[in-house]
Amino acid sequence: MLKKLITKSFLVFALSFFGLNTAMAAGDHAGHNHGDLMGGVEFKNIPVPQSIAPHKKQVIEVFGYTCPHCYNLEPSLHKWLETKADDVHFERMPVVFNHPNWIFMARVFYTAKELGVLDKSHNAFFDALHRDKKELFTPEKIAQFFTQFGVKEEDFLNMFKGFKVDQLVRRAAKLTRDYGIEGVPSIVVNGKYLTDVPMAGSRDKMWQIVDDLSNK
Numbered sequence: 262m263l264k265k266l267i268t269k270s271f272l273v274f275a276l277s278f279f280g281l282n283t284a285m286a287a288g289d290h291a292g293h294n295h296g297d298l299m300g301g302v303e304f305k306n307i308p309v310p311q312s313i314a315p316h317k318k319q320v321i322e323v324f325g326y327t328c329p330h331c332y333n334l335e336p337s338l339h340k341w342l343e344t345k346a347d348d349v350h351f352e353r354m355p356v357v358f359n360h361p362n363w364i365f366m367a368r369v370f371y372t373a374k375e376l377g378v379l380d381k382s383h384n385a386f387f388d389a390l391h392r393d394k395k396e397l398f399t400p401e402k403i404a405q406f407f408t409q410f411g412v413k414e415e416d417f418l419n420m421f422k423g424f425k426v427d428q429l430v431r432r433a434a435k436l437t438r439d440y441g442i443e444g445v446p447s448i449v450v451n452g453k454y455l456t457d458v459p460m461a462g463s464r465d466k467m468w469q470i471v472d473d474l475s476n477k
Contacts, residue, residue, distance in 0.1 A: 303470050304456040309439035311452035316350040318475045321449040323442055325356045326366040331446045332391040335384065337464040349475050356445045357434035364430060369403055371429040372421045378410040450474040
């Protein structure tokens with residue numbers, strides 16, 4: 262993070278001193294100027310652009326339930342959701358790196374989504390793991406946790422272990438690679454651009470960048 266901030270500060274100084282615009286200084290696709298944004302510094306182009314149809318604008322938060330930085334992003338995310346433009350479609354996607362723990366938590370997310378309780382369970386599950394320090398690391402314990410949302414333990418376990426959730430997790434794993442996700446939380450905009458807090462410099466600035474990118 263420090264390296265990125267130093268690089269950003271140096272670029273701002275250099276561009277100001279020499280009176281050059283960002284696009285001329287960068288000289289490649291990753292560094293093209295998007296308004297006042299610095300490509301390659303405040304955002305980057307994702308390796309494999311993705312269709313966002315049927316949406317015209319789309320913002321995806323790529324996160325992990327066990328990630329403390331993702332949990333700490335939630336308040337600013339909720340604040341942004343209250344003010345985002347109506348034509349911007351927002352969704353979450355669990356990151357799926359090639360490790361059992363990431364795969365496991367992605368299954369929790371998609372199980373909740375398929376059972377129709379994600380709106381109720383998302384923040385509660387985050388709180389249980391990070392604030393309350395509950396050890397919810399087996400399907401059986403998580404199934405019991407989800408009964409508070411009106412889900413039967415048997416139904417949770419059947420969905421958790423089922424083919425549909427397996428497909429969704431596999432798709433998320435592919436998108437994790439195609440988006441070039443190296444850490445979470447990361448924000449993907451319009452299937453083309455990726456930014457995060459280290460690149461932006463702060464949470465508030467990141468959401469400003471997301472708004473700007475969504476209009477490109």
